Amino acid sequence: MSGADANKELYNELRKLTPDELLRDEIPRFDRASPRERAQRVSLVRAAGVVFSESGSKAQREIVRAWLRDLLNDHDEKIRRYAMTALPKLGATAEDERALLTLMKSSSIEREKKFLAETLEKIGGVATLEQLPALAPRTEQKVKAAIARTEQPGRIRLDHTLAQVSGVRIHLRGRDGLEMIVRSEVEEAILRSGKFRIVSCTKGLVVLAPTAPFSLGEIYALRCFGTLAFLIGRTDMAALPAIITAPDTRRIFDAFTEGTVRYRIEFVGKGHQRAAVQHIAEKAYARCPAILNDPRQALWMIEVRTDTVELRPRISPDPRFAYRQQDVPAASHPPLAACMVRLAGPMNDEVVWDPFCGSGVELVERAIAGGVRALHGTDLSAEALDAARRNLTAAGLDKVPAHFACTDFRAYGGLRRGEASLVISNPPMGRRVPIPNMRGLFQDLLQKSTEVLRPGGRLIFPNPLKMDAPPRGLVLVSRQPVDMGGFECKLELYRRG
Ligand SMILES: C[S@@+](CC[C@H](N)C(=O)[O-])C[C@H]1O[C@@H](n2cnc3c(N)ncnc32)[C@H](O)[C@@H]1O
Incomplete structure (x- = not known):
């Protein structure tokens, strides 16, 4: 087996060990070993960086960082190089930066200097800028960016x-x-x-x-x-x-x-x-x-x-949709919800129902537009309804009367015949959770909407299916293709006659 293969095999073995096992057995064994054996087991340094960054406790990471710092003084250049590469994985500190700078100043090995520069690009701060005036522009830029990011991250100004x-x-x-x-x-x-x-x-x-x-x-x-x-x-x-x-x-x-x-x-x-x-x-x-x-x-x-x-x-979270405190897996794209609200048009004294309300994005968007008397949301998932309630509160819409029910939309009895003025929804499309009878579900949506909508009321939703004529009393107003994030639907708007 070549040296490189042996190193890789050893690394793969050590990588499977727990932080406790590495600290108890492998690191002391490495420290006791002869220079030759240490060189053969250098993969331990790399494995330690990965294992402790993934699963070590804070205290364990500190112990390992101190160990890696010591290894920066090892007489073997390869061990030093492995140690400097592992350090950033453990969230290196100013003390680590100082140790790296000391080595940078004393080293005369070009390869080592290159690795040191790469490490300082990742963890360097003010000390690196001050002490190494002849930094390569690439390193200098990265260090300056890291300092700005950590000390004064700044922000995008919406008011300027x-x-x-x-x-x-x-x-x-x-x-x-x-x-x-x-x-x-x-x-x-x-x-x-x-x-x-x-x-x-x-x-x-x-x-x-x-x-x-x-x-x-x-x-x-x-x-x-x-x-x-x-x-x-x-x-x-x-x-x-x-x-x-x-x-x-x-x-x-x-x-x-x-x-x-x-x-x-x-x-x-x-x-x-x-x-x-x-x-x-x-x-x-x-x-x-x-x-x-x-x-x-x-x-x-x-x-x-x-x-x-x-x-x-890059403004995150988007200030327009910061109300989204909690999500569901198939949450709506908020600008699409806003577009649906706009396409449905305004109506005063609006009574809104989202039969598949999920985390409530459509309900919130409609309520933000104003003129809402009551919101109704149904969903099969209690967690989604909790999310909808939280999002409504986060949007400052506590005062709008909202009724949520954990039920199949077909069984919802919270709206009298002709009480709703808007049914707005992003229905399940069967992409994540298969729907046994999609066509039936969409037919029932049209039927149930016809029952609860008052004359002049609207139904708007993206429809993945080509449907037959709507039920009596419901008139198709517009039908336009819309990208649902990788697949096309028709955004359909109906009016109750
Ligand atoms: C695409 S998601 C809606 C996303 C929602 N607009 C949002 O912003 O979070 C569809 C939702 O329909 C719900 N659902 C599926 N079948 C249902 C049914 N028969 N009755 C009521 N809700 C249903 C799912 O639990 C899911 O939350």
């Missing part, structure tokens, strides 16, 4: 204004099929302010041009779009560093960032592309060291799409 708006393009993206609804909300709410004009509306995308200074908060007052981003260039790999650091891009960064600008690059639909990201980040840093690439908890996302490069503020 972008003053210079000439040439700015805002991309409001959403699920395919919903763009006309997004557009209508923009027209109604924002155009009234006179600050924007609509440039175009295509599949899943509404493009706006601001005509006056604006804040992100003004756009986040809209509920129907999915994500917001600024168009900052046309896709050209060689030009990306210049696009990221261009004066127009920096104006957007500066206007809306509190703290250090940290961004992440994503090649949409193309996976990680680590080498390309590294290359672009280094070039961008050389152009503008105030803007830092940081894959972790970045405030901004540079989205490289097929044709466009877009700059998206």
